[in-house]
Amino acid sequence: MITRVLVSFWNNMGDNPLWGLFRNPREVFKKDELGLEMAQIALPAALALTADPIASLIDTAFIGHIGPVELAAVGVAIAVINQVSKIAIFPLVSVTTSFVAEEDAMRSLKGETEEIKLLEKGFSADSELIPKTETSDGENKKRHISSASSAMAIGAILGLIQSIFVIFAAKPILEYMGIKSNSPMLKPALRYLTLRSLLFKTTKTAMVGDAANIVLDPIFIFLFGMGVSGAAIAHVISQYLIALMLMWRLSEQVSLLPPTVKDLQLGRFFKNGLLLLFRVIAATSCITLAASLAAKLGSTSMAAFQVCLQVWLATSLLADGLAVAGQAILANAFARKDYERATATAVRVLQWSLVLGLVLSLVVAVILKFSSEFFTKDITVLRLLHLGIPFVAVTQPINSLAFVFDGINFGASDFAYSAYSMVLIAASSIFFLFFLSSSHGFVGIWIALSIFMSLRALAGFLRIGTRTGPWGFLRS
Template sequence: MALAADPIASLIDTAFIGRIGPVEIAAVGVSIAIFNQVSKVAIFPLVSITTSFVAEEETIERMNTEAIKVQNEEKETTKELTQDDVKLENLENGSTVKDEKKDSASDDSFKASPCKHTTAADINSNKSNLKPQKRNIPSASTALLFGAVLGILETLLLVLLAQPLLSLMGVKSGSPMLLPAHKYLTLRALGAPAVLLSLAMQGVFRGFKDTKTPLYATVAGDLTNIILDPILIFTCKLGVSGAAIAHVLSQYLISLILLVKLMQQVELLPPSVKALQFSRFLKNGFLLLFKVIAATICVTLAASLAARLGATPMAAFQICLQVWLTSSLLADGLAVAGQAIIASAFAEKNYEKATAAAARVLQMGFVMGMGLALLVGLGLQFGSGVFTKDINVKHIITIGVPFVAGTQPINSIAFVYDGINFGASDFAYSAYSMILVAIGSIGSLFVLYKSGGFVGIWVALSIFMGLRAIAGIWRMGTGTGPWYFLRK
C-alpha cells in the first residue's frame, strides 16, 4: 500500500492536469518520465541494498543479544548451583545454627531500615532499563547520507539540464509541450532531496519489517498533495506549476515524518566514520545502478517514442503508463516483504524459511496479478473519462487496455523475483540479467515502434516484462547462485 500510494497520487495529479488540456498532460508525462528515470537511477539501488543490509544487521544484532542473554542466564544458573553446594557443605559441617543467627540478624536489620538497600542509583538504573534502547544500525546512517547527497545532485542536474533533457525526450523548441514541461520539471526537481531521503528511510523501516510507518507517512503526504492540487492548479490558477508545488510540499512532509520516527528508534550519528559502510554500499550499489539504468531506460525510451507520435498519443500513453506502474507496484509491495524476510532467513542460515517465503510471495504475486488484470482491464476501459474528456485520447487508451491489463500477471512475477533475488543478496545476477533483457527490449522497441506506432510500443514493453520474469524464474529454477541448496 505504501508503494502504491505515491503512484496513486500521481494518477490523481494526472486526472487534475487532464482537466487543463491534452497538451499539458502530455508535457507533464514527459517531465515525470525524466524525473522518475533520474530518481530511480539515484535511489533504487540505495533503497534495495538498504532493506537487505538493515534486515541482516537487525537479525545479527538480535541473535547476538539473545546469545548474551542465554550466557547471562547460564552464569546465573551456575552461580545458584554453586551457592546451593556451599549451603549443602555447611549443613554437612553442622553450621546451620550460625547461619540462622546471621539470617535473623539480617532480617532484623532490614526491618529497622526497610529502605537501606534501595538507593537512588538503583531507581535511576531501573528507569533507564525501562527506556527502549535505540538501535545501532550503521546501514541506516549510511543510507541517509547517500540519500541527502544524491538528492542535492539530482536537483542541480534537473534544473541546469532541463532544456537538453526535454529535447532528448523529443520535446523540441517549437513544441507546445516545451513551456509547461520545463515549468513542471524544474519545480519538481526542488523536491528531489526529500524524495530520495524519504525513500532511503523507507528502505530502513522495511529492513526492520516495519511497513506501517512508511504507509502512514506516505498517506499523510499524498493526502496533502491531493488537497493542494485543486487549490494551487485551479483556485490559484498556477496550472502545471501548482501540481508540481503540491507534489514537492507533500514529499518534504513525508520526509519530516519518517525522520522524526527514525530518530526515536536508531542512533543516526555513528560513533566514527569507519562505522559507515561506504565500500559495501558502493560495491553493491553500482551493480544495481546498472540494473536500474537498464530497466528504466526501456520505459523512458518508450515514453520518448510516444512523445514523437504527437501530443494526443503521448497523453494516452501517459495515462496508460501511470495505471500500468501503479497496479504493478502493488506486486512490488509483496517483493519488498519477501526481500526483508528472505534476507533475515539467509542471515540466520535458515534456508527452509527462505524457500518457504519465496514460494509464498510467488503464489500471492500470481494471484494478485490475475486480479489486477481483471480490475485494470474493466477500470481503464470504462473509466478513462476520469483522466481526460478528449475523445481522441480516450480512443487511443482503449487500444492500450489489452496490453496494460494483460501484462499484470507477468509484471507481478517479475517484480516478486526482484525482491527474492535482493533478499538473497544476489545483486550481481540481477544486474547482469537485466542488462541482457534491456538490450533485447530496446531493439524490439525501435523495430516495433516503426512498424506499429503506439501498439508497437506496448508490444515491446510486454516483451520487456516477459523477459524480466523469465530471468527471475531461471535463477531459482536452476538452483544456481545463492539458491544452490535447492538442488540438494
C-alpha cells in the first residue's frame, strides 16, 4: 500500500516545476538552447538590477568613514528613496518585461503564419513578399515595439512626479521615518534625500555607473569636502551617465516613438500596473518600516542596519536577474501556448536560483565578516553589524527563490495572485516587525525580515505546487 502511494506521488509530481529542483541536478548548467538564452538575459539584467543598490552600497562605504550619524542618516534617506522609486517604477518594469516578450512572440508567430501562407501559394523562401528582419545591406531594421514606447513615456512621467514629490515632501517623510527636528541625523539625511531625488528613474542602470560612482564619491566627498551632499551628487551623475548610454543603445535597435497614440496601450499598462502597484507598496512598506524602527533605536542601530540592508539587497537582487530571464522566456512560452517550454524554464530557473543563493550565502558570510571595517570604524556599530551578518548570509537562498518565484508568476501573467498574496504577507510581516523589534530590538528586526522573505518564497511554492491559476495545465 505504501509503495503504491509513493509511486502515485512520484508520477503526479513528475511535471511539477518544484519537483524539477531535485530532478536531473547534473543538467542545471547544461549549455543547451534554454540555458544559453537564460544566461544571455540574466547576466545583463542582474548587472542592471543591482547597479543602484551597489551604488548605494558604495555611498554607504565612503560615508561610513565620515561618522556613524551620517551613515545612519543616509541609511534612512536610501530607505525612503527605495520605497518611492519602487512604487513609481517597479510595476512598470515588471509588466513591460512580460508585454515585450508577449509582443515579440505574437510578432514571430504572425511572421511564421504569413510565410507559410506565401509558401503554400508557390512563392519561394527567398521571395521579396516574405517578411524579412534585415535590410539589403545586412543591418537590422529598427523594430516598433509598442510596449517599449509605452514604458519609456510612462516612465519619464513617473520619474518626474517622483522627483518633485520627494523634493517638496522630504522633511515630513524623514520625520515620519523617525528622524525628529532636533535629531543630528536630520540635516545630512535631508541633503542626501533631496539631491538623490534629482535622479529620474526612467530606465535601469548598469555596472558602468557603479564604476563612475566609485571614482566620483571620494572626489566629491573628501577632495571637495562636500560630505553627504557629495555622495548624492556623485550618485546622480553616475546614474545619468549610464542612463544616457542605455538610451542611445536602445534607440539603435528599437524605434522609441510609437507609430500612433493607440499603439501606446496605456489601458493595458495601467490595468496590470495597478495590481503590481498594490504589491510593491506592500512589499516595500515592510523594508521601509524596518528601517524606520531601526532609526528609532538610535543612530548606532540605524548605521549597522544600513550596512546589512544594502549588502542584503545588493546580493539578493542578483537573483532578480534570473527572475527577469525566467519572466521573459515564460511570457514568450505562454503566449505561444508552449507549456513544455514553460515547465522546462521554470525548472531551470529555480535550480539556478537555489545554487546562486547557496553560493551567495557562503560569499556574504565570509566577505562581510572580514570586511566590516571597510564600512565603519565605530566599535558599537561593528558590534551590532556582526549580529546582523548571520541573517544576511543565511537568508540568501530564501531570497533567491522568492525573487525568482516572483519572476515566474509575472511571466505567467499571474499579476493578481502576486498582488493579493503580497498584501497578506506584508500584513503578517508588519505584525512581526512591531512585535519582535519591541522585544528583541535590532535582532528582532532581522528575524522579522527573514520571516517576510520566507513567506514570499512560500507563496511562490504554493502557487506552482498546487497547480492552480496559469499552472493548471500541469494537471493534464
